[in-house]
Amino acid sequence: MSQPSRQIKCVIVGDGTVGKTCMLISYTTNSFPVEYVPTVFDNYSTQLTYDGNTVNLGLWDTAGQEDYDRLRPLSYPQTDVFVLCYSVMSRVSFDNVVNKWAPEIRLHCPETPIILVGTKIDLRDNPEARKTLDTENHLPISKSQGQKMANKIKAVAYLECSALTQQGLRQIFEEAYYILKKNNKKMKITFLHPDLGIGGAERLIVDAAIAYKENGHTVDIVTNHYSEDHCFEETKQFKVTTINIFPRSIFGRFVALCAYIRMIIAAIWMCIFRRDSDIFFVDTVSACLPILKLFTTSRVIFYCHFPDQLLTKRESFCKKMYRYFLDGIEGYTTGLGDVVCVNSKFTESIVRETLTPLKDRDLEIVYPSLNTKHFDKQEECEIEIIPKNAEHIFVSINRFEFKKNVEIALMALDCLKMELTDDELSKVCVIIAGGYDKLNKENEENYEYLRRLGKNLDIDSNNLIFMKNPTDQEKVQLLRMCKMLIYTPSNEHFGIVPVEAMYMGKGVIAMNSGGPKETIKNEVTGFLVDENPSAMAVIMKMVVRNQIDFKKMSIECKTRVKNLFSFDLFKERLESLL
Numbered sequence: 001m002s003q004p005s006r007q008i009k010c011v012i013v014g015d016g017t018v019g020k021t022c023m024l025i026s027y028t029t030n031s032f033p034v035e036y037v038p039t040v041f042d043n044y045s046t047q048l049t050y051d052g053n054t055v056n057l058g059l060w061d062t063a064g065q066e067d068y069d070r071l072r073p074l075s076y077p078q079t080d081v082f083v084l085c086y087s088v089m090s091r092v093s094f095d096n097v098v099n100k101w102a103p104e105i106r107l108h109c110p111e112t113p114i115i116l117v118g119t120k121i122d123l124r125d126n127p128e129a130r131k132t133l134d135t136e137n138h139l140p141i142s143k144s145q146g147q148k149m150a151n152k153i154k155a156v157a158y159l160e161c162s163a164l165t166q167q168g169l170r171q172i173f174e175e176a177y178y179i180l181k182k183n184n185k186k187m188k189i190t191f192l193h194p195d196l197g198i199g200g201a202e203r204l205i206v207d208a209a210i211a212y213k214e215n216g217h218t219v220d221i222v223t224n225h226y227s228e229d230h231c232f233e234e235t236k237q238f239k240v241t242t243i244n245i246f247p248r249s250i251f252g253r254f255v256a257l258c259a260y261i262r263m264i265i266a267a268i269w270m271c272i273f274r275r276d277s278d279i280f281f282v283d284t285v286s287a288c289l290p291i292l293k294l295f296t297t298s299r300v301i302f303y304c305h306f307p308d309q310l311l312t313k314r315e316s317f318c319k320k321m322y323r324y325f326l327d328g329i330e331g332y333t334t335g336l337g338d339v340v341c342v343n344s345k346f347t348e349s350i351v352r353e354t355l356t357p358l359k360d361r362d363l364e365i366v367y368p369s370l371n372t373k374h375f376d377k378q379e380e381c382e383i384e385i386i387p388k389n390a391e392h393i394f395v396s397i398n399r400f401e402f403k404k405n406v407e408i409a410l411m412a413l414d415c416l417k418m419e420l421t422d423d424e425l426s427k428v429c430v431i432i433a434g435g436y437d438k439l440n441k442e443n444e445e446n447y448e449y450l451r452r453l454g455k456n457l458d459i460d461s462n463n464l465i466f467m468k469n470p471t472d473q474e475k476v477q478l479l480r481m482c483k484m485l486i487y488t489p490s491n492e493h494f495g496i497v498p499v500e501a502m503y504m505g506k507g508v509i510a511m512n513s514g515g516p517k518e519t520i521k522n523e524v525t526g527f528l529v530d531e532n533p534s535a536m537a538v539i540m541k542m543v544v545r546n547q548i549d550f551k552k553m554s555i556e557c558k559t560r561v562k563n564l565f566s567f568d569l570f571k572e573r574l575e576s577l578l
Contacts, residue, residue: 009078010176011060013101014085015093019119022163023085024059027173032164050174050297057173069104076108081115081176084153088118088141088160089129094149102153113179116155117172118146122162147362178299182578186216187278192266194259194284196223196240197230198435198469199399200496201284201305204343204368206232208281208303211369211571213238222270224262230437233472234374243269248439256308256326260287267291279578284308286333293336301577302337303366306347306493307354311403331355339577341366343494344515364577368496369570370503370561378476386481387462390429392544394509395482397475397497398489399435400446400468405488405511406432407453411533412486413464414457416540424544425463430486433467433478479504483543483550490531492516498526503561505554509539519565525557 012020021042025033028046044059060079062072084101086093097116105114123129124140133139143160150158157175161168189212193205205221213219220239225248228236243266249255267288270280275296282288283303292300309327314320334340335357341364342348352359386393398404413430420428432450436443447466454464470478479485485501487510494515498508502519508526510516520526529535542548 008055008177008180009058009060009080010083010173011062011075011079011081012083012085013062013072013105015087015090015096016063018085018087018090018093019163020085021061023117023119023161023169023172024061026163026166027169028059030166048173048177050177055177057176059173073104073108076105079109079112080180081113082109083115083117083172083176084155085117085119086141087120088146089120089123089133091138091141094141094145097149098153113156113183114153115157115159115172115175115179116146116150116153118143118158118160120162120164121160121167122165144360144362182278186218187578188218188276189220189279189281190270190274190277191219191221192263192270192280192282192288193221193223194225194263196221196226196235197437198232200368200494202232203496204303204305205281205283206234207369207371207567207570208574209238210234210371211567211574215571215575220274222266222274224259224266230435230469234371241269252441254322256312257322259285260326260329263288264291268295271295282337286336287329289333289336299338299578300336301339301341302334303341303343304334304347304351305343307351310350310354331357334358335361339364341577343368344518346491346514346518347493366573366577367565367570368494368499369565369567370496370499371567372503373567374472375476375500375503378473380480381473381477383467383474383477383481385465385467386431387429389427390462391427392424392429393478393482394428394430394484394486394540394543395433395478395501396431396486396488397433397470397478397500398487400443400450402442402446402449403489404434404446405490405531406434406446406450408488408531408533408536409486410450410453410457410459410464412536412540413459415533415537416544417459417463419537419541420544428463428540428544429465430463431465431467431478431482433470433475436468476504479506482506484509484526484539486536487511487516490514495519499561499565502526502557503565505557507548507550507553507557509536521556521560525553525560 014020022033024044028044042061046057048055048057060075062075082105086097118141147158156179159168159172159175161172191205191209196202209219222241224244226240226242246262246265247258249258263285264287268291277298280292280298281301284305286302289300308330314323334355342351345365348363348365396406396409398406409430417425436447479501485506485508487495487498487508490511491514498510498516498519501508502525508520510520510528511531512528520528522528527539
């Protein structure tokens with residue numbers, strides 16, 4: 001145990017009778033005072049051991065009555081953190097948070113962090129206590145109302161406690177120390193991701209790592225699989241540790257279970273070799289969270305791209321039983337993160353509907369973003385496989401997976417060729433580009449399926465081109481060259497590729513469902529169409545015949561990305577999670 005550092009000054013404020021003194025006595029003496037103890041000023045001192053460090057806490061109790069309004073601020077100078085209390089059983093004390101206390105604190109200490117605390121939560125479900133409230137036509141203040149108030153006054157945290165039962169009591173002062181620690185130094189952040197390949201989830205993790213690094217934090221990445229031949233180029237600037245001691249499947253089966261086990265093993269490794277990390281940023285697989293929560297004191301952020309249980313089928317009774325077990329694990333463990341993030345409002349609604357333990361949980365919407373510097377620095381390059389006479393280029397960029405519905409693009413092209421003249425058709429080229437991992441059987445099967453489909457539809461090889469694993473430079477060049485991006489996934493959780501295309505000034509044809517309904521403004525930055533080839537072909541025909549104001553659409557696309565998905569906004573949003 002380390003020697004105690006300098007004393008941290010923590011001042012407790014709030015209306016009289018909200019339980020400030022009881023809270024401090026209960027915390028410092030481990031006993032609840034039987035009688036009401038009115039206070040003008042009182043000081044308590046105690047030691048707090050957290051994350052292997054011991055600090056001295058100086059706790060300043062203040063009077064809430066108006067008689068002491070002039071005297072009370074004398075205790076405010078050199079305050080490190082304010083704990084602003086209200087009773088969840090008192091509407092008046094709750095209203096005074098914004099009417100009296102927050103303004104008073106900001107007047108005297110405008111930069112000092114505030115923790116908002118709801119007290120007396122043991123009375124919320126107490127019938128006798130609620131009788132009094134009911135006669136006043138009031139209900140106890142809910143947790144969501146408290147959180148909204150915290151956001152309104154820009155508190156750094158919202159917590160609740162009971163001095164009587166001591167529920168949540170210690171967490172208040174641990175949070176005070178944690179906030180000061182965060183404000184006084186940059187943090188060590190370790191990412192845990194199952195497969196650091198090429199895809200939307202991987203792009204999010206890489207961008208988040210870059211964002212935290214640019215904000216001055218120390219960042220490293222732990223993963224179950226990583227290959228420098230199949231990754232985003234930016235990953236090479238980080239220390240990447242691969243924990244790959246358990247197979248990806250057992251005789252081609254139990255892929256999800258194996259993924260859970262692989263992540264749990266990686267989490268155990270992190271508990272041993274990365275336990276000094278301040279933050280663990282985990283995504284995709286939540287099964288490892290109990291390990292991190294049990295054996296470390298680090299804060300855990302979990303980013304849910306989409307519930308895993310909705311990404312699989314249940315064809316047989318055995319598969320149903322197998323998934324019942326895994327679904328239960330996912331439902332329980334996802335909520336163990338100190339912060340749980342989702343990538344869109346659409347995903348938020350699905351998570352609340354699917355993972356019932358998170359129905360009333362606060363979820364942070366963090367839109368994926370673009371590191372626009374990465375796009376800006378890419379030099380022009382020639383892609384030789386594109387026909388020289390191609391004027392109307394459509395690009396689809398997705399992993400080669402069946403759920404991406406790329407066949408819609410091929411069938412739309414088949415519909416289109418019947419609507420165009422031979423001369424018009426000769427200038428059309430649809431490029432199907434995507435991530436392809438030779439170790440992923442589905443990638444191979446989907447790629448071959450699409451190739452066969454193109455032949456069966458009798459699509460000319462000059463009209464349809466496939467590209468495996470385009471480099472970052474080639475990907476950006478494709479977006480520069482295309483007239484419009486084709487985005488075929490249905491109910492996609494978010495979809496970063498449309499945002500990338502819009503940043504390059506290109507409109508998007510996408511399915512009218514899921515995340516694209518948030519990213520794309522219909523008929524302004526692209527077109528949201530029904531999930532059928534003919535609907536897509538109609539828009540493609542408009543593109544070929546120049547029936548769209550591409551210049552105006554390009555301006556709208558770039559403006560939308562700047563206003564909603566810029567990397568600077570992304571960095572600020574991520575920093576706020578810490």
